[in-house]
Amino acid sequence: MIYRDLSIVIYLSMTNRELEQIAILLQGKHRPTYNPAVDPSEHIVVTNVDKVVFTGSKMRHKLYRWHTGYPGGLKEVPAWRMHENHPERILAKAVAGMLPKNRLRKHRLSRLRLFFGDVRWRSFPQGTLPHS
DSSP states (O other): OOOOOEEEEEOSSBOHHHHHHHHHHHHTTTSTTOOTTSOOOOEEEEEOGGGBOOOTTHHHHOEEEEEOSSTTOEEEEEHHHHHHHOHHHHHHHHHHHHSOSSTTHHHHHHTEEEOSSOOOGGGSOTTOOOOO
């Protein structure tokens, strides 16, 4: 059985500096045995994801864009609407942008768990991790 580390991150307000720390934890750069080719297999649990903060007027002007793959399929959603409907996607996209673009990226992002509000961790049995 493989035992993995579990880091619980509880923030009162999410800013870019805290998101950088999450990306560093996902990569394992905080360990003395850091190797960029090896995934440290550490789970990161983030609570209070609905408290994401934008500075300046980014909440009104920032757009999240993606393409569906069909002709004319460019979709745009403003940050304020994304914050109302899916605040966890804002945080996941921000952390994904801070990770290196390589084969381990998707694997590292699968170890990031995002939850709304406070989660009572003592209610889970030892060694289990709730799914988001």
